[in-house]
Amino acid sequence: MATSPPPTKGIRHVALFVRDMGVMERFYRDVLGYVEEWRPSERELYMTRGSDNLALHAADVPDVRDSRLDHIGLVMSKPEDVDAWAEWLERHGVHLDTRPRQHRDGARSFYARDPEGNRIQFIWHPPIADK
Numbered sequence: 574m575a576t577s578p579p580p581t582k583g584i585r586h587v588a589l590f591v592r593d594m595g596v597m598e599r600f601y602r603d604v605l606g607y608v609e610e611w612r613p614s615e616r617e618l619y620m621t622r623g624s625d626n627l628a629l630h631a632a633d634v635p636d637v638r639d640s641r642l643d644h645i646g647l648v649m650s651k652p653e654d655v656d657a658w659a660e661w662l663e664r665h666g667v668h669l670d671t672r673p674r675q676h677r678d679g680a681r682s683f684y685a686r687d688p689e690g691n692r693i694q695f696i697w698h699p700p701i702a703d704k
Contacts, residue, residue, distance in 0.1 A: 604665045607625075682696035
């Protein structure tokens with residue numbers, strides 16, 4: 574009997590409830606570079622970018638702030654990419670919650686939010702950057 578389950582490939586799929594599908598679709602498509610993979614209905618959209626899969630689901634209630642989600646992370650290939658993304662987002666009118674900074678563990682990151690307030694961390698983290 575195995576002592577542990579097999580390793581995973583990591584969190585590569587995130588599903589978000591959204592209030593305004595059009596605004597959220599444009600942000601993830603036009604600003605973050607995701608493309609439509611599948612749209613089973615006007616209330617559901619699956620997008621992809623690299624090895625990520627993002628699902629946007631129309632919320633049935635106007636306030637979807639009951640989520641326990643703290644943030645989602647987009648992994649960068651090199652530390653300079655973190656700064657390049659910060660500049661890109663600012664040029665597109667996105668306010669940064671934090672400026673790019675170096676962490677004690679060697680990682681480099683910053684935080685920003687999508688149009689509905691979900692926190693996104695743009696991070697270069699040496700142990701996972703090349704995976």
